Amino acid sequence: MAALTLARLQPKLLAPIELEIGAGELVFISGPSGAGKSLLLRAIADLDPSQGEVLIDAQPRSLIPAPEWRRRVGLLPAETGWWADQVGAHFAISPAEPAQASAMATPAGAVDATPTQGGFPDEVAQVKGDQLGITGLARLLARLGFQSDVLDWDVQRLSTGERQRLALARLLVNGPEVLLLDEATANLDPSNRAQAEQLIDDYRRQRRAAVLWASHDPDQRQRLAQAAGGRCFVIEAGRLQAESPA
Numbered sequence: 649m650a651a652l653t654l655a656r657l658q659p660k661l662l663a664p665i666e667l668e669i670g671a672g673e674l675v676f677i678s679g680p681s682g683a684g685k686s687l688l689l690r691a692i693a694d695l696d697p698s699q700g701e702v703l704i705d706a707q708p709r710s711l712i713p714a715p716e717w718r719r720r721v722g723l724l725p726a727e728t729g730w731w732a733d734q735v736g737a738h739f740a741i742s743p744a745e746p747a748q749a750s751a752m753a754t755p756a757g758a759v760d761a762t763p764t765q766g767g768f769p770d771e772v773a774q775v776k777g778d779q780l781g782i783t784g785l786a787r788l789l790a791r792l793g794f795q796s797d798v799l800d801w802d803v804q805r806l807s808t809g810e811r812q813r814l815a816l817a818r819l820l821v822n823g824p825e826v827l828l829l830d831e832a833t834a835n836l837d838p839s840n841r842a843q844a845e846q847l848i849d850d851y852r853r854q855r856r857a858a859v860l861w862a863s864h865d866p867d868q869r870q871r872l873a874q875a876a877g878g879r880c881f882v883i884e885a886g887r888l889q890a891e892s893p894a
């Protein structure tokens with residue numbers, strides 16, 4: 649579980665921001681295209697320089713090594729990055745398990761896509777450091793509508809929505825304490841969007857992760873914030889302010 653605090657954080661082009669997101673809290677940000685939503689998320693993730701401080705559970709970012717910070721504070725970018733030819737190469741696999749993706753393929757229907765009681769922790773409980781047991785990964789992929797043979801696929805063939813769902817899986821298997829989501833479901837059809845929303849919600853509640861989510865979709869913001877008791881902010885003229893109810 650982790651809370652996220654922005655203490656006069658000043659990303660490029662934005663006024664300093666004071667914001668506290670509690671452990672397990674969902675906060676949306678919106679704003680017109682070019683308002684600075686991605687800049688804010690990137691500044692929190694320490695991918696762009698910024699002024700001010702960010703704290704995770706009261707620990708200042710400035711005292712945490714950058715790789716550790718980026719593991720604990722996970723960013724799902726709007727445009728996902730892929731650095732290897734095959735999907736499976738982007739997932740860290742436990743050396744105790746077969747390294748080849750094909751060994752992870754399960755017969756059609758063999759993956760239990762039904763969350764167990766308590767759901768998500770079973771999947772992340774398989775994570776050892778940065779490494780993941782096969783069962784957990786297969787179940788996570790199944791919850792996003794994939795069979796395990798997706799790990800054998802060439803990245804080149806992935807549709808935009810497949811990239812988005814696989815990038816979400818890649819983010820969650822690392823077990824970040826805070827989620828920064830940049831248009832996490834923008835390219836998904838309603839059914840896949842609902843699956844992704846449910847997975848994110850399970851993760852937030854069960855891991856007590858602070859979630860900061862940039863979304864252009866007013867219905868999504870209102871629906872999910874209301875269900876989770878979350879808050880909505882908007883960036884306008886370089887300032888973050890509470891979003892007025894529609």
Ligand SMILES: Nc1ncnc2c1ncn2[C@@H]1O[C@H](COP(=O)(O)OP(=O)(O)OP(=O)(O)O)[C@@H](O)[C@H]1O
Nearest residue numbers: 660661679680681682683684685686687688726864
């Ligand atoms: N490295 C940079 N240097 C200068 N300006 C930048 C840089 N990166 C982004 N910008 C500009 O900052 C502004 C905010 O960009 P940002 O990507 O945060 O917008 P956004 O709110 O996420 O928009 P969208 O909803 O279209 O994704 C844009 O005008 C963009 O062109």
